Each structure stands twice: as C-alpha cells, then as structure tokens.
Amino acid sequence: MYGMLLESVHYFVQKEYGEDVWLEVLKVSQCKYTVFNTHQVYPDHIMADLARALESITTESYIDIMNFFGKCFVRYFSNYGYDKTIKDIGRTFTEFLESVDNIHSQFTLSYPKMKSPSMYLTEVDEKGCVLVYRSIRQGFTHYLMGQLHEIANHLFNLELQTEVLDSQFSDVNGKKIVIVTFRLNFDNEQYMKMKTEKAAHLETTPLSPFSCDLLLRLFPFGILFNPTMAITGCGEKIIEVAGKGGKEKLLLKPITKYFRLRRPKGISFTWKNTFYLKSVMFEVELLRGELMKTNLLECPEEKKSTEEATIEIEGKSISPYSLRRESQPGLKNILLKGQMQYLKDINAIIFLCSPVINDINELPDLGLYLNDLNQHGLSKEMVLAGWHHNSKLELMFDKAEQRATELENSHALLDTWKRRGDDLLYSMIPKSVADRLRSGSSPLSTCETFDNVTIMFCELVGFNSSTVEDAMELVSTMNAVFSCFDYLMDKFDVYKVETVGQIYMAVSGAPEKSETHASNICDVSLNMVEHVDQLQIPSGTKVGVRIGIHSGPAVAGVVGIKLPRYCFFGDTVNTASRMQSTSTPGMVHISATTKSLLPDGKYRFDERGSVKLKGKGDMETYWLFENIL
Numbered sequence: 001m002y003g004m005l006l007e008s009v010h011y012f013v014q015k016e017y018g019e020d021v022w023l024e025v026l027k028v029s030q031c032k033y034t035v036f037n038t039h040q041v042y043p044d045h046i047m048a049d050l051a052r053a054l055e056s057i058t059t060e061s062y063i064d065i066m067n068f069f070g071k072c073f074v075r076y077f078s079n080y081g082y083d084k085t086i087k088d089i090g091r092t093f094t095e096f097l098e099s100v101d102n103i104h105s106q107f108t109l110s111y112p113k114m115k116s117p118s119m120y121l122t123e124v125d126e127k128g129c130v131l132v133y134r135s136i137r138q139g140f141t142h143y144l145m146g147q148l149h150e151i152a153n154h155l156f157n158l159e160l161q162t163e164v165l166d167s168q169f170s171d172v173n174g175k176k177i178v179i180v181t182f183r184l185n186f187d188n189e190q191y192m193k194m195k196t197e198k199a200a201h202l203e204t205t206p207l208s209p210f211s212c213d214l215l216l217r218l219f220p221f222g223i224l225f226n227p228t229m230a231i232t233g234c235g236e237k238i239i240e241v242a243g244k245g246g247k248e249k250l251l252l253k254p255i256t257k258y259f260r261l262r263r264p265k266g267i268s269f270t271w272k273n274t275f276y277l278k279s280v281m282f283e284v285e286l287l288r289g290e291l292m293k294t295n296l297l298e299c300p301e302e303k304k305s306t307e308e309a310t311i312e313i314e315g316k317s318i319s320p321y322s323l324r325r326e327s328q329p330g331l332k333n334i335l336l337k338g339q340m341q342y343l344k345d346i347n348a349i350i351f352l353c354s355p356v357i358n359d360i361n362e363l364p365d366l367g368l369y370l371n372d373l374n375q376h377g378l379s380k381e382m383v384l385a386g387w388h389h390n391s392k393l394e395l396m397f398d399k400a401e402q403r404a405t406e407l408e409n410s411h412a413l414l415d416t417w418k419r420r421g422d423d424l425l426y427s428m429i430p431k432s433v434a435d436r437l438r439s440g441s442s443p444l445s446t447c448e449t450f451d452n453v454t455i456m457f458c459e460l461v462g463f464n465s466s467t468v469e470d471a472m473e474l475v476s477t478m479n480a481v482f483s484c485f486d487y488l489m490d491k492f493d494v495y496k497v498e499t500v501g502q503i504y505m506a507v508s509g510a511p512e513k514s515e516t517h518a519s520n521i522c523d524v525s526l527n528m529v530e531h532v533d534q535l536q537i538p539s540g541t542k543v544g545v546r547i548g549i550h551s552g553p554a555v556a557g558v559v560g561i562k563l564p565r566y567c568f569f570g571d572t573v574n575t576a577s578r579m580q581s582t583s584t585p586g587m588v589h590i591s592a593t594t595k596s597l598l599p600d601g602k603y604r605f606d607e608r609g610s611v612k613l614k615g616k617g618d619m620e621t622y623w624l625f626e627n628i629l
Helices: 003-017 019-029 045-057 062-080 082-089 093-098 100-107 141-154 189-204 212-218 236-242 246-250 271-276 288-297 360-366 379-385 391-428 431-438 468-491 517-534 571-581 592-597
Strands: 118-125 128-135 161-172 175-185 223-225 231-234 259-263 281-286 311-313 316-318 334-343 348-355 448-461 495-500 503-508 544-559 565-569 588-591 603-613 617-626
Touching: 003 019, 003 045, 003 062, 019 045, 045 062, 062 082, 062 141, 082 093, 082 100, 093 100, 093 118, 093 128, 093 141, 093 189, 100 118, 100 281, 118 189, 118 271, 141 161, 141 175, 212 231, 231 236, 231 246, 236 246, 236 288, 271 334, 271 348, 281 348, 391 431, 448 468, 448 517, 448 571, 448 592, 468 495, 468 503, 468 517, 495 565, 503 517, 517 544, 517 588, 517 592, 517 617, 544 571, 544 592, 565 571, 571 588, 571 603, 588 592, 592 617
Parallel strands: 544 588
Antiparallel strands: 118 128, 128 175, 161 175, 223 231, 223 348, 259 281, 281 334, 311 316, 334 348, 448 503, 448 544, 495 503, 544 565, 588 617, 603 617
16 A cells, blocks of 8 residues: 555554553554555555554454544545545535546546555435445455545535445455445435435437447447347447457457456456446556467468467568567557446447557557547547657656665665674673663663672683694684683573683673673683583684682773773672682682572582682682582
C-alpha cells in the first residue's frame, strides 16, 4: 500500500492519543518505519500490525480501530483536495459508489503501483443499496466500512448503516480474492427520483430503432457478446486487426480466447461482472498472439511444416515462432479502454471503446493509423497533443521511488553501523554506563563507589617468548584462551574489566550490583582452570593459569578520551593483584575476606596459612576447590 494510507494513521493516532502512544504503537508493532512517504509503497501487513498494537495499548477492539483508521484516511486525503474529486463525481452517494472504480483508475497516474479494490452495486432502492467489494487484500473489511461512513457523513451529509451480508474467498487467475457483500442503509430517495425521471424522459421521446451494424461502425473497435460470452459482433477495425478471414475467426468464439481483462483488477471476465460493472471503465487487451495461433492452425497447406507456416500482416509473411511481443512492428497487443453497455433488446453487452495510445510513435507498433481512431470524440486530438503520454511523469515517480528505496537502504545501513558501533562501545564500557554517557552525562558522573565487590586477576603461565616465533605463538594462544574466558564471563554474570599482557582482570558486583558477587567470581575461576586444562591449543603448548581473588570496596569510572576504559581503583584491586602474583599455576588463591562471603557447603578450602603480600604484610589465605560431595 502507498504511504499516504499510513501517513493518515500516523497523523490521527498522534492527534487522538498523543505522541507517547504513537511511539509505543511503533515499538509494540516492531515497525521499522518512524515516518511514511506519500508515494512510497509499504507492505500491507503494517496497517494490521499497527491496529493490533493500538488494541493492546488501549481498551478499544481491533474492529473499532480498523474502522477508525478508515475514517482517518478520508479525513486525511481531504488535505490533498481529493474530497473535491469525490464531490464532483456525482450528485448522490449512490453515484459515487457506482464510480469508485473509475476514481481508482484515474488515480493510477499519480499512484501507478496502486492495487485498488473493485466495487459494484447489485441492488438499489430508496433505502440504500447492496455493495459487492472485491480485493486481493484480506482483513480490510472494517477499514472500508470506516471510509464509507466518513464519506457518507462528511461529504454527502448522510447517516449510513452498514451490514455484512456475506464474506467469502475466490481464486482468480491464481490469486486469492476476498469478496464481501454489504447492505448499505441510507436515504437514497434523491437517486431513485433522478432515475425515475430519466426513465420517464426516455419513454416520452421514443426513437426509431437502428441496426447494431451502425453502432459498430460508429465504434470501430467495439465488441458485442452474449450471455455465454460468445462474440456476436465486432467493429471493422477489430476485424482488420484479426487478419484474413477475421470476421469468421472471431464471431461466435469465446471473447476470453482473444481478449484479456486488464481492469478492473481482481475480477474474472464473466457476464455477471461486466453486467454489474457497466458504470465502470474497463480495459481489455486484444491478444495478437492468439490471433496468430489461429492463423497458423487454419493454414490451408497441410503439408507445410510448423516452422515454415507464416502469417501475413500488412502484406508481409512472418513466422510466428520468430516473433516476440512488441519485437516487430504491427504485432503489439492493443489495449482497449471503454464502457460496457447492456442492450436489453437483444440481451447482449457491447464494449464501447477506443485503443489506448501513449503517443503517435506507438501507432506503427500497434499496426494502426491515426485515421483508424474514432471520428467522434477526442481520440485523435489526444494522441496528437500527447495527452495520454505520461512516461515523463512515470519516470519522475520511478525516480522518487528509487530515492525512497535508497533512503530506506541508507537507514538500514545506518542501523547496521550503529549496532556495530554499540557493540564496540559496549565491549569497552558497560552498557549501563555507556547509555548514560550517550544521554549527555559527563564522564565524571560515571564515577561510582561500590561498598563490596569481588575482583579476580588471572595470569597465563608456561610461555617462553624469547623469539619472534614464540611471541606469535603466545599471541595465538592468548587469543584462544581469552576468547574462552570471555564466553564464561557472560555465563556467570561477571564483567571483564581488561587484559594487560598475560593478565586477565574481571569483577562481579559492579557496575551491576549483585549479592552473589563472591560466588560468581569463584564459580567462573574454577571453570577457567577446568577449561584451560581441556582447551586444545593449536600449537600444542601446555599452558596454565594462576588466579587470585579478593573482596572489598572499590571505585569505578570511565577514564580517558581516546580509547576510554572503565577502570577500577582502590586497595581491593591491589590486594587481588597480590593474591594472583603469590598464587601457583592451576590454583585459585582467595583471601579470608572472600571466603567469609561464600555460602557454606558449596566449596572446599585448603588453608594455605599466612602469606606475606607486598604492601599488605601477612594475610591468611586459602586455596579454593569445588565441593564434589
């Protein structure tokens, strides 16, 4: 659907419910568009998604919301002056309903990719009418009802009541079509009075009958067919286009064999549809390919091979199998546009039409000449003046759509790079701290004191990097080991602070406070020891880790402008570093402070005794093991 429909929803939801509700609707519906462009085409499901989101936020039902959306569109398009177009269609609401398809047809110039529904009336009386609605879109029944109510009320000053009589699905040309029959109740006396007066006028001015041949001479592209959809008469130009023996070729043959219905869209080419849509503009395509096949099959020279059979057009013999549509002059399909009229006297329908020609240069491709067009009307003048020529306008719309697509792609690329930037930022600074900085807070405001955290230092041991080859092996091994550690950090709710050389630092309890920070660090430390023992190093080098842990207060904040880091400061950091430096490979060395914070029965401890730490003196420390009992 075009963006104008969604623009109307955007505008009136903001107006009726407020900006906050609209933002919440976008969030709940997971709509990636924050604004909608009038001439850009969007997926059909967005409208229903927005309605369901608004239903979940408000107390209104989905049906009422879709009805509201339909009314919003009518109110919104009045800003573009389209309400004047509707008022100028006819004097009554019924005349508007009879001409809806014609309105859609006219708007295809401004909205060339519009997939408009089809509507026609089957019954009309003084109390209203019966409307049949057909569309390839499903779920828009109540949206249409909202539009009809708003048009009847505000443009024709009528009170309208709608009732769904029937709803079903049909398959037309491989497409699933929804068909809904409505009963529209309103004051229709004015239309019925006009209809009665028109019929009385015709009765008081009787005219002498004339033959259908005269009618077909007046409309040289006209087609006459009966209720069985068999062709009973053709204009002289249609017969000429059919080639040699054209009259015998077309008469009493099914009209669907040589003609294809192009508009109204979404309906099949049947007697019922053409009868009820007699007030709608039709577009029917003459299939030159089918005519060529008929010429080939009726070739009198039976011995001639299929490859040698030819078709004579304008005195030229051309093989139909060497042709492609529009590849040869005079072989392009002809699009006929006009109105279906029912002839009661002979129980037939005549298609009064003219060929659609964009400009005079297209005539040779169609195999037509200017003198072939109707002598009455403005067909010739329109071709000469180029009134039908809209290629420049279509080109302008194509460019606008291309720019809209490029803008959409740019937004998608921007989102991708923003996400990558966020991932990079969050790898250096905790998400909660980074979001505060992006909201405008100063770096100093990120400094925070934590009463109790647990800090771990881990060092890789077992390397000898005396040569360049050894150094490269060290880097490769550290990458494999530290990547494994990074995975464990997320698993145990531990924040990786930094790596300096072969030292890996992590903390729990900051920046997100946790009551189990000591257990988290101890669990991840024991897993680190276990994973290093099992890790397959590409070079085959046997590495180990020695880990030190201490708990206590600390201060943390963002430091630096270039490559900013989230750093920790305080005596707890220094003590944890000393615990690591005095540890032994494959062991987890913890302080008495950390041991006091661990739950009973979960871990096993071996008392190491008093250990002298630089700058701290003697401290009671322990080896930590997992309790396997």
